[in-house]
Amino acid sequence: MHRHFQGLALLAVAAALAILAPVFCAERPAAAGAAPSPDSQSAAPVVIQVDAAHPTGPYSPAWNYFGADEPNYVYSKNGEKLLRELAALSPAPVHVRLHNLLTTGDGAASLKWGSTNAYREDADGNPVYDWTITDRIFDAMLDAGVQPLVEVGFMPEALSTHPEPYRHDFPKGDIFTGWSYPPKDYAKWAALVTAWATHLRDRYGVESLNGWLWEVWNEPDINYWHGTPEEYDRLYDVTAQAIRSVLPNALIGGPDSTGPGTGRAAEFLEQFLEHCLRGKNSATGGTGAPLNFISFHPKGSPTEVDGHVRMGIQRQLAAMDRGMKIVASFPEYKHTPIILGESDPEGCGACSVATNPSDVYRNGPLYGVSVAEAEARTYELARKNGVVLKGSVTWALEFEDQPYFAGFRDLATNGVDKPVLNVFRMLGMLTGEWLPTTSSGGLPLDDILNSGVTRAPDVNAIATRSEHEVDVFVWNYHDDDVQVPPANVHLNVDGLRQGRVRVEQFRMDSDHSNSYRAWLDMGSPAAPTPEQQAQLERAGKLETLGTPQNLKIAGGRLPLTFDLPRQGVELVRISWR
Template identity: 60%
Template sequence: MERAVRFSPDDFPSYSRSLPFFLLLLLLALPISQSAWSQPTPNSADIQVHFDQPQSPFSPIWTYFGYDEPNYTYAVNGRKLLGELSALDPEPAYVRVHNLLTTGDGAASLKWGSTNVYTEDAAGNPVYSWTILDQIFDSFQAAGIRPLVEIGFMPKALSTHPEPYRHNFPQGSIYTGWAYPPKDYQKWSEVVFQFVRHLRERYGDSEVKTWLWEVWNEPDIDYWQGTPQEYFKLYDVSVDAVLRAFPEARVGGPDSTGPANPKAAEFLRSFLDHCAHQTNYVNGKIGSRLDFISFHPKGSPKWRGDYVQMGIARQLAAIEQGFKIVASFPEWRRTPIILGESDPEGCAACSARTNPQNSYRNGPLYAAYTAEMLNHIIFLASREGIKFLGAVTWAFEFEDQPYFEGFRTLATNGVDKPVLNAFRMFGLLGNERVAATSSGAVHSEDVIRDGVRGQPDINVIAARKDHEVEVLIWNYHDDDIAAPATLVDLAISGLPAKTSRGLLEHFRVDANHSNAFSVWKDMGSPQSPTAAQYEQLQRAGQLQLLTSPAWVPITQGGAHLQFNLPRQGLSLVRVTWE
């Protein structure tokens, strides 16, 4: 067994480049309260990474995003954020948006958007307008984004209940005329056909064949004001139209809600049964085309009077149940699954100002939750033997809203939030996972059942590239309460025997690093920051190093590092060599 170099924290003051050891030890001053110290926390966590023990390919399941308001796509900050999403990983990011067929003038508001693709003249003849739609898809193309095209919602001219059509969130119901079935399925089929044909002609076969297509959103609840059977008909008609326009298209659904709910579980089963065993509404044959399966797991955070308690167990229960349902169908067991919306709760446009349980969104807790969730999704996919493609984070940006209002967004007024830096960390991971263990890890089965309510989950994902190893470590707990940091003892073994040194880079997300929210609060929470303040916020929103890069010794194929990791903090340690 190859030996990793060891170093004691007591030796830190005497560290110099001449020593045959290396230490990086950060003591973070955290606010300490009675509740903080009463919460259980391990004093240390031993993490072992085995570079020479590859486990499996590591695909970028995190590069999927979405949002309700498609017209924000081509706003200045929207274009900026698309570019940042595209830069997360060498593999292109996918983006899913609502309202691509919704009637309107293109003016966006919370939970609303429109393209005015289809209207009718006085005689009932179709009138197509692609101007707004092209702005959306041109922005995707310019940023290198691949669309996960959501076919919806119902144009006003086709709705069986067209009035009222535009909602006024947060006043009143959002489920207005756009949510109803078509009054003429043949006309709907033609709209979908023309929609797909236009995109194919504009962007070309080689590009469009990389896209994904799905039908509607959450048809098991009020997003669809029809019956399940009417949705199955809509699905069959829509898929037929897509494939007539572009036979190479990959189509899926149903993007129903989280199947931890029995009603949602039954809808998903019925849809899968329809696609496998029931009569197709278009061709009269048995079965419907289904290239991927999608549903929406959500968590359930609670406000506990003076802190947020995350509800990760509920989200994982929905994923577990959905995976089991898919695996129960021999026809679909190996069909790729996309979590079409995978989030800590269910309302991106509900701010923390009016919903205090959503106050997790501005700081590092959202980042740590994201790492925790993705790790356990990978576990569940492996355990259930299903093919997992990706998880859509339903978060983007809102225009003309206050700074750090507490919406579920990746950026606020062009300033990146800590959660985006969690995705940047994932993007630094290599494409081959290697063996890694943590003595501070909470077992996935326990997290799925109970959440993280006792000891924090100090967990790890390690990966590798040529001449490089990357280690992502996070310290997560459901309760957003101050607690002592945990000393992480990281040992990396199995490095090339002839390598004598490596370049260490240590990236960090916590209360003081990669955190524009903390910087903004320190400024006095300005809603009209000066140019200098805005520039400072922009810098603070980027992924930051904990310390300057440094050469570290590699002895007998091993390297060693110690550092303190705060609660809800993330570290990405990267070691490269020639």
Template identity: 65%
Template structure:
């Protein structure tokens, strides 16, 4: 009986093999390609550059040679405004920087306690942004030493000891604080003019639900009221928002955000005595939680997305604020840009870039699902001065010096922003047979099958499709075969171009490893790394025939890769 069943199974397998032309053949399975369908005629809404926001702890790097260079590159990403959010704009010090530290020395007091204002260093910061066409997201903080209720110790020594020193405390005199904010706002207005300053965003402090603020929630609400009122005395139309709470989770951070929104809606304003406070945007920080597992990095994008969604739900629960723009003030795979360690090694290579593509796209989906208005997602990454090349910091570019010249080398993640910046017009409908349901990614992250997904835009003479192959685990895997099908193209023939960031393309880190990972590259090596850090095309642009308004493109997409396919006519 057993032999009869065995031979019957063999005959059945052979029959299936013949019928399906080898798709299933005696235990060998030919995996069908992932099909990505794009309907270029079905517009679903305007393309918003929610990704065009960046930030850093160290404001003084902005006017260093490499900081200026990087800002110039950021301003070229897109025709949309590019925003920069910086900590420590009011921190006391001589302008020197170190990890998680910067200073401007805007405020001192004389022997009689009278204020002394000095805008020299903040002018350098804002001049550098102006010169490179960067729009400030002005973070009003932190507390000058002479105003802090607990000034000593003041400058921290990260990574040793606590970073939450005297700058993180409330003001000892709210009138002096308000006068400082008013004077600074007036100076910025006079220096940069209406046309510029009216495009800026303004906010109060950073992460006041944790040790960044050594005061109660009620004291933060007072600080917000006083600061917003001081800004608006000079700039009545200023867009002031907050509270830049930490990644929202059930408990303290959720409670903090709720009480702040309640205060802005119906609380007593500490500055005016009226009801509520101005709130032009609402901000909070969703972060992931990567770990090292079995010798490799395992991301946790689900952790980041759950924080996004809970924050969005909190906002949506307030009818007064449901349509208020949301800015994810620090939206990152984890919490510390200046920290190093094995679990942060992913920042040098393609995994960081593809995680940004995944998180940005799904943030948009979560906003739609919760009926809220997502305006921006700040990537907390810039560049670090006087640090080893490819040291593992979360940054957009790394650099060094050779023969007295500073060289900046773009990391792979920056090429993902370049691809997102090339898109424009309106979103169009996309489906992918390799996409995971957003509910599954939020709940379980991406731990079994990879998420092979895409978004697409349509402008007057082109369609741009951004595709990615993401998995939490940074391990080798078979590449995905993708069949891209685009319909409703209004012309017979198109031109196709492909841009790619993966393990070997648009990847200066891989190029650095190939030349032996030198800690002190020569001038020639720096130039080679800069070339490798640019966005690469895959093959030359080519003509592509269409049939009945449809175009087909076959692609191979490595694990941890992002590709932009452009069809133009």
């Protein structure tokens, strides 16, 4: 979201379409030498071992966070539909983070823009609050059953130190306009936040708000904040104090800075943490500031190589690793949760094939499997660094009034679920406790941090167990989106009780749970008929492979063999009564 995804050369249309045509550890050593031939993946089966008898600790989901620049889309027809689908992903609460909740405007959304007109001033400079649009936004979220992660921002026009120009016209010109500046009057800003928190408390009740999270601004280390780091610290202090004056138990965090893979971003995160520990509080005059969670934004960097997309997950994971190391360097924050406020394959969710033809990958399985890889490795990085992982925000919802499958980073297009949403449906099936899991086809984490997934695929798995089921989440990921034979997976689940079990296999790949493939097969209609729309919506749901099997467990082991295509994700559910 924070950096325009530039630098990808234009792909020809044929090439673009060709993109379609816990405790886990890697046992395989790093590949060496030249890249393997396309047939090498089928040379030997990938053996995945799961020990269902010895769980290693409670599983807590982190994938269940989403967000977008455009808050006004959430109360559109398709926006409300998507929010309901997100709420249904899992019993765990789903959190939604939105920009522009205090931005001045008429509520008309466009790419990378939204507004609520919550604050104006009369002719005498007196505040005028109007919660009409913010109420529509929060009503839509709560009615759907998702919980707000309230991002306090951006600067109302009447409070900005540099109000003109104010509304931008993405993708034309500079988007960091008057809304990105500090307040000209911190007392009026504090009064606005206090009034807003009071209104939300009175409208929804303290009990409801107890599940909410609050954060201050977005990416203040770059042009989202035209102020100094010290001015951001002041904004944070004043905002947190205003919220806590109304909601004493509010959970407040920050700084939601960019991925600390660069020196500037790392320095910003470090100075903010130091301020919250030992700095002078601008609002109270005391020492430090409340910090209930720490947030930053790791992003990848896809490129084009030999006419195909090559993902840049190395950069995304390296930024996570650096940020977690920074947090771990403060002993006082050892137990403070981390929320990756935006964790994505690249920076610009509102960019599309109209400006970046390579963004076509976001329509199909590659986006979904990259999420699977990143989410699983995020847990591993948290364990490696000894930090507490609370959430990982996928910066994607949906865009209204845009062409079908335009290559935006979104979860659905015109009411049609994209393949990536089915990966989240499978992640939502994990529950209970982590199970020890190994894969002979898994890459060591350090290899990915050093060189990405470019020499050999990462065929890997994580698994959980609850009272009546074991779920094994398997993926076959490679940075390069090219056609190769599938991986032959031999899954062995040991430690099961004797008796009969039900086995279900859920799949997302080029041929399953893939509405984009269905849209291409029907001729890529710009305006699908009602019958085509219904067909596309069905194609966007999570598919099973065949019918469920009822199998007898012998010796405590369930063996299962299947082929998993490159860029495919599968969840195997083993259940019993």
